[in-house]
Amino acid sequence: MKSLYHVLGAKQFDREELEQLFSSAKAMEVVAGEGGTQRFPNKIMSTLFFEASTRTRFSFESAMHRLGGRVIGTENASQFSSAIKGETLEDMIRIISGYSDLIVMRHTDIGAAKRAAAVSTVPVINAGDGSGEHxxxxxxxxxxxxxxxxxxxxxxxxxxxxxxxxxxxxxxxxxxxxxxxxxxxxxxxxxxxxxxxxxxxxxxxxxxxxxxxxxxxxxxxxxxxxxxxxxxxxxxxxxxxxxxxxxxxxxxxxxxxxxxxxxxxxxxxxxxxxxxxxxxxxxxxxxxxxxxxxxxxxxxxxxxxx
Amino acid sequence: MKSLYHVLGAKQFDREELEQLFSSAKAMEVVAGEGGTQRFPNKIMSTLFFEASTRTRFSFESAMHRLGGRVIGTENASQFSSAIKGETLEDMIRIISGYSDLIVMRHTDIGAAKRAAAVSTVPVINAGDGSGEHxxxxxxxxxxxxxxxxxxxxxxxxxxxxxxxxxxxxxxxxxxxxxxxxxxxxxxxxxxxxxxxxxxxxxxxxxxxxxxxxxxxxxxxxxxxxxxxxxxxxxxxxxxxxxxxxxxxxxxxxxxxxxxxxxxxxxxxxxxxxxxxxxxxxxxxxxxxxxxxxxxxxxxxxxxxx
Amino acid sequence: MKSLYHVLGAKQFDREELEQLFSSAKAMEVVAGEGGTQRFPNKIMSTLFFEASTRTRFSFESAMHRLGGRVIGTENASQFSSAIKGETLEDMIRIISGYSDLIVMRHTDIGAAKRAAAVSTVPVINAGDGSGEHxxxxxxxxxxxxxxxxxxxxxxxxxxxxxxxxxxxxxxxxxxxxxxxxxxxxxxxxxxxxxxxxxxxxxxxxxxxxxxxxxxxxxxxxxxxxxxxxxxxxxxxxxxxxxxxxxxxxxxxxxxxxxxxxxxxxxxxxxxxxxxxxxxxxxxxxxxxxxxxxxxxxxxxxxxxx
The missing domain is CATH 3.40.50.1370 (Aspartate/ornithine carbamoyltransferase)
Known part of the structure; x- marks a missing residue:
């Protein structure tokens, strides 16, 4: 099985990967400037924000839409979700990763994204974990x-x-x-x-x-x-x-x-x-x-x- | 550069524009009756509701989907967003307008839509500004x-x-x-x-x-x-x-x-x-x-x- | 007029319908395994959650997206919507059913889904009604x-x-x-x-x-x-x-x-x-x-x- 690509912390990036990423981002400027592409019509991204952030969430969701994908999300999971019912983050991620092809997560706890990636069956992107990383x-x-x-x-x-x-x-x-x-x-x-x-x-x-x-x-x-x-x-x-x-x-x-x-x-x-x-x-x-x-x-x- | 079309207040409409709009709305009844069109697959609409209104928001989002577009939104921005972190409305709009092609905004303050339009790089539709206009x-x-x-x-x-x-x-x-x-x-x-x-x-x-x-x-x-x-x-x-x-x-x-x-x-x-x-x-x-x-x-x- | 198909309670299902449903679900495993289908590009599903449930909502929204459809939703209607303004559930459903092709509803009151179906012009699926049914x-x-x-x-x-x-x-x-x-x-x-x-x-x-x-x-x-x-x-x-x-x-x-x-x-x-x-x-x-x-x-x- 191909291993999953997660974005969890800045230390995972070396110079070569950064240069490839920036080159890809430059190409994306052109794509976005043309209004976007319909490249991933079947992909679903979950935005799991346990801590609200309209700008960051919009930025990710816009990016997914510009790539032709679909989004399901929660703008304040900590207030609304099964988190308040005593469910662990791991259980929640096991389930949500069955419903989507990518999880973008913001959480209040340091290390939350890493814990999520450990059990997820789809890639996880850390959109901020407490005072940890972004x-x-x-x-x-x-x-x-x-x-x-x-x-x-x-x-x-x-x-x-x-x-x-x-x-x-x-x-x-x-x-x-x-x-x-x-x-x-x-x-x-x-x-x-x-x-x-x-x-x-x-x-x-x-x-x-x-x-x-x-x-x-x-x-x-x-x-x-x-x-x-x-x-x-x-x-x-x-x-x-x-x-x-x-x-x-x-x-x-x-x-x-x-x-x-x-x-x-x-x-x-x-x-x-x-x-x-x-x-x-x-x-x-x-x-x-x-x-x-x-x-x-x-x-x-x-x-x-x- | 072509100037943006905003919908900010009722006074901006004259009889001719109203008649054109109603004629266009009649055509949209036919489009909606056929289930919609895929006319704007690359367009993204942001629904920024600083004051919750399920009906009005659903109406706008349904309209966007019936036109084949995409939606990113917040159902209660005042509670969740960077607004609570001391950000000005103008800053928020500058950023959100970089992520979308249209902003539909409901706000608690009179004149908020006008302020948004003054800095937005995309059209703004006023979905209610306090006790101002709708x-x-x-x-x-x-x-x-x-x-x-x-x-x-x-x-x-x-x-x-x-x-x-x-x-x-x-x-x-x-x-x-x-x-x-x-x-x-x-x-x-x-x-x-x-x-x-x-x-x-x-x-x-x-x-x-x-x-x-x-x-x-x-x-x-x-x-x-x-x-x-x-x-x-x-x-x-x-x-x-x-x-x-x-x-x-x-x-x-x-x-x-x-x-x-x-x-x-x-x-x-x-x-x-x-x-x-x-x-x-x-x-x-x-x-x-x-x-x-x-x-x-x-x-x-x-x-x-x- | 063809009568609407609602999913309100478990008693409505007989063995034959259950077997057809399970056979259809098996086919959907194949569809989902291939990433989904673009079968219903014009359909809009409303997720009206008067009681928050991230997992159940994500499951429905993912299902709709895997079928190529569109979603408009509220993650906590009881807190945000016109419900707090004194509107009846029936009025709300009358309006929302004009904006969508399907309503998925979770509510705190037993019988709420049945009441919704009684006035809706589109199918209603009960995603939980208080301590009633799911x-x-x-x-x-x-x-x-x-x-x-x-x-x-x-x-x-x-x-x-x-x-x-x-x-x-x-x-x-x-x-x-x-x-x-x-x-x-x-x-x-x-x-x-x-x-x-x-x-x-x-x-x-x-x-x-x-x-x-x-x-x-x-x-x-x-x-x-x-x-x-x-x-x-x-x-x-x-x-x-x-x-x-x-x-x-x-x-x-x-x-x-x-x-x-x-x-x-x-x-x-x-x-x-x-x-x-x-x-x-x-x-x-x-x-x-x-x-x-x-x-x-x-x-x-x-x-x-x-």
Whole structure:
């Protein structure tokens, strides 16, 4: 039996696979630009969102439709599903994988996607597992850098904000370890610093990085400003949240200090951490980045089916 | 670049456009009667309902499917989506419009659809914005009158119930201003009268109207009885609701006083304001009216795509 | 006018119809195995779930997609829909049946599906009505027995757990009355025994059955162990629930006492009433049973459309 292709975490990707994926995503831009294809009329994708996320879910569902497929889904499984009846995730996945050809899952628990893949009879894509990983977001982030800069080697990337609970930051760090001469600046309040296990991984892969609380200090040198939201719902207490919130804002002043060829990314949604004044600047790449999610997810779904 | 066709409010329609739309809706009745068409296999419609409405959402989604299209949706975006994470409506629409070819939106705030259209890269259809407007409902209301009476000029229309918060009444009033010799009777409890800005619009357009609390008084003369639900959720206090509720009920007695060729409409759902006794009478047009929503929405969706 | 085919309760099925249905389900296994068919591209199924059930809904929606059809749905109509605005179920069905070709409904009230069918202009399938019936579940249960044993006549079936509120047990009992020399053992705590009306039906049909609290006593003789979850949400009080919960568990010990050719079924989800140790045993048929739901529902949907 052919083994299943799952997308569970960023560490599973090596440079060759990333380059193939980006090449496939570029082809998908053309397909989507023509309105889509009817390539997978018989395929059914389940979107199992135990934690609601309209944008991420829409992005996956749109990708499936642009490939001609079908979607069955739940927008808040934790509230509605048999989960509340005491069923294990494993049982649920055993059943749902009998009803679909692909499962896209967001869950509140770290490792949930891996547990799902262990029992599923169809491919599983991790669309976020608690404060664990969000690999498809990191892939689209990286694709945006690759596409707009023409390459990733040698880039200086600043990751800003909540680096403890911000799972996209973890996944993106792992992906960056595949490239040469990358330097990462982790900029965060003291109570939401980048976790030790991420730093250990970067050490193992000999990736250059630094931790700082000084955003202005790297404004002139960074190529990519990866801003994140301080996610209230991930903090243990309101006090911890208050310490972290509102500390780093990208505004016109910061923009004026940046290189002409810098790029501002954000996994979105944003609250107030990027001022709307910045939106019209060509360096504000976050809305282009969101559309890239469609192409990356089309490429990943295709890979699951072939 | 070709400008986008949005459906935001009833005032945007002139008589010529209404007549074209009704002609298109008549053609859609034939299409739907044959089970639908596969005309738009690559088009994706997003249904963004920040306020739940199963009927309205199903009507739009059915219309899209009857045209061969695809749907991605959320049945209660306000509860589940990134809205709770502090994202602006504008940001959300910028992203969703990258994932779909049409956005159908219901929102709790007046003017939300207009704000969405200002940033969307795809057409936006307003499926209700707070106590503002509900133009597609008003279009199907008008289409029902046109279809069953063979015309709208000269009609005497009674609008009954909650005329302050009942947005369909506002939208229908604006549409009626396109016709000749129309007379409107606004019949409501004192605390939910028709707003001044609606009356000002009718004055500008020289539409004849009156305000009264006496339903029985117009029973013999009105051609159309447009009954509405007293919507508890739109009242500022239980006291205000209690004053308005249960005051005007269409029952067998009132029916006996009506003209043989009268017509009873209701945007539905109804609570108790039309007695079920009335349902079997041929003048009870509200269920036929609901099906007309399918044809009108098919016609509007087609217009957005062509 | 051709009369509509509804699936409302198990009593509507006679042996001939069951055999035709199972033969059709077998054909659907082949269709599904090939990824599906594009047979009903113009048909729209509404899934109206007033009570959430991700598995049952996904099973129906997957079945519809495998037949090439389209789906519009709500995952929790009681919370979101016009139900909260005071609309009757009948009004809602009158409208929804104008937007779709088939309605699949789960509701909290006994008899809701029958009420829906009485006003619907399209077929209605009961996907569970309170503690009433769940006929499609019982059909897939029976299909599993038929498929794995090659027949149902002469079988000894033990039904275990909550026999008062467990609607699938009621529906399955009615279906079994169509077969010869069947014997049913009803095994439950005293406060959730099989209802008198189910026993009366079995008496009328001369079906052999017994009631007992002793699961171990029938371990060696039963062919089918139909285990059910003690559903907390159906109990009038926490005290009544506490009395019933955790009393009958199928584990390795019980398995060791069973016949080599026994079969363990469960409508799922399970909480703790089947130990995971049992999952790998070939007699554990509950996950195969769940997939059979897809084929039975494909067969039923096809029957509604032909």
């Amino acid at each position: 690999p498809t977001q990191a892939l689209l982030d990286l694709y945006t850098i690759e596409k707009e800069f023409g390459g990733i080697d040698g880039a200086h990337i600043a990751m800003i904000g909540d680096l403890t609970y911000g799972r996209t930051v973890h996944s993106l760090s792992y992906l960056l370890a595949n490239y040469r001469n990358v330097h990462i600046s982790f900029i965060s309040p003291d109570n939401v610093r980048i976790p030790t296990y991420v730093k250990q991984y970067l050490d193992e892969k000999s990736v250059s990085y630094e931790e700082t609380t000084d955003l202005a200090g790297i404004a002139k040198t960074a190529d990519v400003f990866y801003q994140t939201r301080i996610q209230k719902e991930r903090f243990p207490s309101p006090e911890e949240y208050a310490k972290a919130e509102g500390k780093y804002i990208i505004d016109r002043n910061l923009l004026d200090a940046m290189k002409d060829k810098a790029m501002i990314l954000h996994p979105l949604p944003r609250a107030g951490e990027i001022h709307p004044d910045v939106d019209q600047d060509p360096r504000a790449a976050y809305f282009r980045q969101a559309v890239n999610g469609l192409y990356i997810r089309m490429a990943l779904i295709e890979k699951c089916f072939t | 133009p597609t409902q008003a279009l199907l209301d008008l289409y029902t009158i046109e279809k069953e009476f063979g015309g709208i000029d000269g009609a005497h229309i009674a609008m009954i119930g909650d005329l302050t918060y009942g947005r369909t009444v506002h939208s229908l009033s604006y549409l009626l201003a396109n016709y000749r010799n129309v007379h409107i009777s606004f019949i409501s409890p004192d605390n939910v009268r028709i707003p001044t800005y609606v009356k000002q619009y009718l004055d500008e357009k020289s539409v004849s109207y009156e305000e009264t609390t006496d339903l029985a008084g117009i029973a013999k003369t009105a051609d159309v009885f447009y009954q509405t639900r007293i919507q508890k959720e739109r009242f500022p206090s239980p006291e205000e609701y209690a004053k308005a509720e249960g005051k005007y009920i269409i029952d067998r007695n009132l029916l006996d006083a009506m003209k043989d060729k009268a017509m009873i409409l209701h945007p539905l759902p109804r609570a108790g304001e039309i007695h079920p006794d009335v349902d079997q009478d041929p003048r009870a047009a509200y269920f036929r009216q609901a099906v007309n929503g399918l044809y009108i929405r098919m016609a509007l969706i087609e217009k957005c795509f062509t | 006929p499609t579940q019982a059909l897939l249960d029976l299909y599993t027995i038929e498929k794995e044993f090659g027949g149902i006549d002469g079988a000894h079936i033990a039904m275990i757990g909550d026999l008062t509120y467990g609607r699938t047990v009621h529906s399955l009992s009615y279906l079994l009355a169509n077969y010869r020399n069947v014997h049913i053992s009803f095994i439950s705590p005293d406060n959730v025994r099989i209802p008198t009306y189910v026993k009366q039906y079995l008496d009328e049909k001369s079906v052999s059955y017994e009631e007992t609290t002793d699961l171990a006593g029938i371990a060696k003789t039963a062919d089918v162990f139909y285990q059910t979850r003690i559903q907390k949400e159906r109990f009038p009080s926490p005290e009544e629930y506490a009395k019933a919960e955790g009393k009958y568990i199928i584990d390795r010990n019980l398995l060791d006492a069973m016949k080599d050719k026994a079969m363990i079924l469960h409508p799922l989800p399970r909480a703790g009433e089947i130990h995971p140790d049992v999952d790998q045993d070939p007699r554990a048929a509950y996950f195969r049973q769940a997939v059979n739901g897809l084929y039975i529902r494909m067969a039923l949907i096809e029957k509604c459309f032909t």
